[in-house]
Amino acid sequence: MIHTTFSILSGGLVAGAVYALLAMGLVLIYKATRIPNFAYGGMASFLAFFHYNLVTGRRVSLNLDLLYLHIHGGVTVHLSFWAALPVTLAAAALLGWFIERLIIRPFAKASMVTLIIVTLGLNLLLTAVAEQVFGTKDLVVSNAHAIFSRSPVLSLGGVNFTYERLGVVAIVVVLSAGVWAFFRFTATGLAIRAVATDRDVASLLGVSVRQLSVVSWVTGSMVAAVAGVALASIVISSNPGLLFVLSIKGFAAAIVGGMVSFPIAVAAGFGIGIGEELVRQTIVQHDTKLYTGAPEVLTLGAVIVVLALRPRWIFKGIRDDEDTGITGRGGGSELFLVRWIDPVEAYRLLRAAIPTTSPGLRRTTRGIRIGVVAGLALFAVTFPFLPLPAFWTLPANLTLIYLLVVLSFVVLVGWLGQISVAQGAFLAVGGAGVAVCANTLHLPFPLPILGGVLLSIPVSILIGLPALRLRGLHLVVATLAFGLAAERALLPRFSEGGVRVVLPTYMRSDRALYYFFLAVTVVAFVLAGRMKATRVGRSFFAIRDSETVASAYGIRPVRVKLTGFVVSGAIASLAGSMLTYQLGALNAGYGSVAFSIEWLAYSVVAGITSIAGPIIGALFFGLYPELAKSTVSASNISHIQEIFAAVLLIVIMAVNPEGLASMSRFVRSRASAHEDDDGASDAEDLAAIEAAATAERHLEELPLEADADGDIDAEEAALSGAPS
Amino acid sequence: MTGRPIISIAGVRLSFGGVAALDGVDLEVPEGQIVGIIGPNGAGKTTLFDCISGFRRPDSGSITLHGSPQGDVELTSRAPYERTALGIGRTFQNARLFKSMPIRDILRAVQHDRMKRSGFFRSVLGLGGSVLDEQEVTDRADEVLELVGLSAHGDKPAMELSTGMLRLCELAAVVAVRPRLLLLDEPSSGIAQKETEALGPLLRRLAEYLNATLLMIEHDMPLIMGISDTMIAMAGGRVITVGPPAEVREHPEVLTSYLGAKATA
Incomplete structure (x- = not known):
């Protein structure tokens, strides 16, 4: 009994300490800037890899070939663990400053939704850069490079405590005390508390909000470095994806502390760590197979429950963001790029350069649009008969599936204004539905796809339920928790267990499957377009723009939001069902939270509010990379595309949150707005x-x-x- | 004066952290009239609107709507959207609308309750009378747009409108819902003096068009004196007096608490 207690404590404390550290950094940044930093996991993992590379003496090289830019350089550094630490901290400070100055500051007045998407994009950017620069291989910490010795120092009740474990816990305790003292006794700490209470009043009283933003990002980044290094040294083997997953638990702890309370956040971090260990040890004793994902499901489930119940003591310090406003055009236009290239000026120059009158121009653009659509349609219909290399078959089918993935984001995020990063989980739900219907129930071919879609409905309602009470930041964390639980618990059962689905013989030809997918996709798009233009779509937009005003006009937020979640989930599961047939089995890579975030970013870049968005998104971020993957050997896959997409995402959010698909309309409206100013x-x-x-x-x-x-x-x- | 009340408010109290925003409001709003509410800042006018439209729940007291499709209805436990369905419409002090939607779409969106033949599947598939529903709400939207003179701007998103046009658009939206009781929270705020004078006749006409009772909060004295049949003066979370505009203006308590305060300001 004592043995169990101590071993739970020992294992749980260490993981909990790391969650507590991450939560502390998140709270620090949120308190000073009101920015929910979803890039925090990316920062921690980037810095952990940075440190690891210094210690192992891996060659840090940079090879860039972009148009005219050729940079090839590299240094081999080799430092001891402790010597590398100050260097990492300095790099962390620089990274924090850099992010604050270049990316965060332009969004000072942006809406919560914009901030969430921007920081998710930043996370994508940091992860992709880390993979590009440091490689995708797991970071393996050998004993010699570990932060503390793994040899036991003391034994309690038969459980050995190592220096390593005690050391990490000690770091957290010391840092927490430091942060507490910082807030209690320093002028800067007081200023941050003032800003956290009321930003406007604090700035009127002479507190420099900008300076505090820099201070908090630099300090927060250094805390991330410590957390990342500590985490890397205790988990023995990790990769950026895993660090991100762990950072979500840090986020969960910060949320339990209302994003503003250090003591509650730290306690919640330890609580989650110990809770997970408790679940792990309890279940492992009975059934190891059941263990997969159980800690995530239970602890993150608890977080969702806490969020949905919204106890007063947690949420009293949180501002309720009324207007989720993804289309809010205020804010971000201070980005340096925008100052260089003023879209309005560019538009005027363009107008001046084209001598035709405006109706003529409109006819021309309309002609071009019709031409492009007709061309794409012709290409899509005749595709299997075109003299293209055979390797085009898979990318083409996947593109049709990606179209649906983006469409599901368009419906949920663009039209309904609810951010979810659990769409990947719906791909898994669709796949699971197909597997059950085809293999267990032995239903004939097209029916399992329908089964996958039907299965998504109760799941959507399950995810949608917290959304009825949650907005913005809390909703994202709830969907992150759900997505993670699905990734950890649902996917391994269906993908690694070798559940395979087989197409009937008449569908096995490439052409048959392609046309089937094409037909399904076209029908889905036509129906989504119909929905947008009628009563249902208008209610979505009303809820997106303002729930309060919508209910003043008799629109029921609960019903409309659940409808949106169900429709979006059904589209994503449809994609998942098709994907499962395409690949023969469910592929774990498509159901992960990382996949969801990546495709959320692509969807936003392509145009989250437009029905044309999915086409742009699927072609640029689906077809093109899939083709590239088919031609290049797997080891040569570059992360430049992800980096490019992430940078583009941040720029797009600053210029026009509606994305590429509505750029021309946006520029027109900006031009007329300028005229109004005169x-x-x-x-x-x-x-x-x-x-x-x-x-x-x-x-x-x-x-x-x-x-x-x-x-x-x-x-x-x-x-x-x-x-x- | 019909005398018959459309809404009865009895003993409504609501405090925020010890401060009584509404300190026992008793009020009957006569049906078919234009009723103006005046009072200094903090008198509880907007809070009263919030209680009637369902955005705040009073600590105690009752609010009863008379003659609704469901008869006399006690409102305090109803959600805002249920009250809309019962025939209460409201506008906001800061002219809040769905900022990214084109005006015509806003006017169609607010009529969604009228679209009885347009369930989810029927709308999406265009079956079972949903096309007729669409046509009806579109016609209605165009009619209301014309009523407020915004026909030329139907395709503009609300966020591109000036404050004055946004006010008109908001009025159009609330008229499109066809409420029996229309609550207007400072319809003249944010628009220039000259335009305010043109607003009075427009409001009167909208009330007649809807055949509705109009309850409005307004700080512009000439405007509210000009169009109100009955005026209510509030101060300190209480109703001071109710009566014809001329009487209310001369009421000693109104002079001290409201006009007096205004004169010294």
Whole structure:
């Protein structure tokens, strides 16, 4: 009994200490800047790899070949563990400063949704850069390079405590005390507390919000370095993906602390660590097979429950972001790139350069659009008969599936305004549905796909339920938790267990399968387009723009949100069902949270609110890389594409959150907005009221019970200057 | 004056952390009238609107809507969207709308409750009368757009409108819902004085078009005196007096608490 208690404590404390560290850093940044830093795991893992490379003496090389830019360079460094630490901390400080200055500052006034997408994009960027620079191989910490000796120092109740474990816990305790003292006793700490309470008032009282933002990002980044290094040294083997997964638990702990309370966040970090260990040891004793994913499911499930119940003591310090506003165009235009290339100026230059009048231009652009659509349609229909190399078959089918993946994001994020990073989990749900229907129930071919879609409905409602009470940041964390639970618990059961599905013979030809997928995709798009244009779509937009106003006009947030979750989940499971047939079995890579985040980023870049977005997204980020993968050997896969997409994502969020697909409309509206700035808006207001006055005269002709008061009418017409 | 109330408010209290925003409000709003509410800042006017439209729940007291499709209905436990269905419409002090949607779409979106033949599958597949529903709400949207004179701007997203046009658009949206009781929270705020004078007749006309009772909060005295049939003065979370505009204006407590305060400001 004592043995168990101590071994749970010993294992749980160490993991918990790391979660607590991550939670601390997140709270620090959130308190000072109100930014939920979803890139924190990426920062920690980047810095852990940086440190690891210094210690192992791996050659750090940079090879870039982009158009005219050829950079080939590398240094081999080899430092001892402790010598590498200050270098890593310095690099962390630099990284924090760099991120704050270049990426975060332009978004100072952006909406919560924008901040979430930007930091998710930053996470993608950091992970991809880490993989590009340091390689995708797992980081393996040998005993010699470990942070502390693994030899036992003390034995309690038969459990050995090592220096390593005690050391990590000691670091957390010392750092927590330091952070607590920092907030309690220093002027900067006081300033951050002031900013956390009320940003505007604090800045009126002379607190430099910008300076605090820098301080918090630099310090937070250094905390991330410590957490990353500590984590890397205790888990023995890790990769960026794993570190990200672990950082989500740090996020969960920070959330339990309401993102603002250090003591609760630290305690919650330890709680999650010990809880997981408890679950692990309890279940392993009974059944090892059951263990897969169980700690994640239980602890993250607990976090979702905490979030959904929203106890007062947690959430009193949290501002409730009313307008999720993904289409909010305010904010981010201070990004340095935008200052260089003003889209409005560019548009004016373009207009000046093209001599045609505006209707002509509109005809031309419309002609181009119709041409492109017709060309794509022709290509899609005739594709199997085109003289293309055989390796095009798989990428083409996958592209059709990616189209649906992006569409599911468009429906949920773009139209309904709810961010979810659990879409990958729906691919897995679709796959699981297909596997069960085909192998267990022995249903004939197209039916298992339907089964996969139907299975998604209860799952969507399950995910949608927390969404009824959660917004923005909390919703993302809840879906992260769900996605992670699915990735850890659902995927291994269906992908590694070798559950295979077999197509009937008549579908085994490449052409048959391609046309089947094409037909399904086209139908899904047509129906989604119909939905957008009718009552259901309009309710989505209303909820997206403002839940409060929507309910003032009789729209039911609960019903509309659940509908959106179900539709989006069904589309993603449809993609998952098709994918399972395409690959013959469910592939774990497609169900992960990382896959969801990556495709969320691609969807936003391509155009999250437009039905054209998925086409751009699937072609650029689906077809092209899949083709590249088919031609290049697996070891040569570059992460440049992900890096490019992540940078593009951040720029797009700064310029136009609606993405590439609506760029032309956006530029037009910006141009007209500039014109409004020149003319007084009063004049326009007056014109509007004038028009109203004129309209009233029309109204008298309408068969209405209009008890017109002639005096008022005349008076009003005189006032508004309308000719009577 | 019909005398018959459309809504009865009895003993409504609501405090925020010890401060009584509403300190026992008793009020009957006569049906078919234009009723103006005046009062200094912090008098509890908007809080009262929030209680009627369901965005805040009073600590105690009752709010009863008379003559709704479901008869007399006690409102306090109903969600905002249920109250909309019962015939209560409201606008917001800062003209809040769905900022990214084109105006015509906003006006169609707010009529979704009218689209009885447009369930999810029927709308998406275009079956079972949903096309007719679409046509009806589109016609209605165009009619309301014309009513407020925004026909030329139907395709503009709300966020591109000036404040004055946004006000008109908000009025159009709430009219499109066809409420029996229309709550307007400072319809003149944010628009210039000159335009405010044209607003009065427009509001009167909208009330007539809907055949609705109009309850409005307004700081612009000429506007509210000009169009109200009955005026209510509030201060300190309480109703001070109710009566014809001329009487209310001369009421001694109104003079001290509201106009007096305004004069010194």
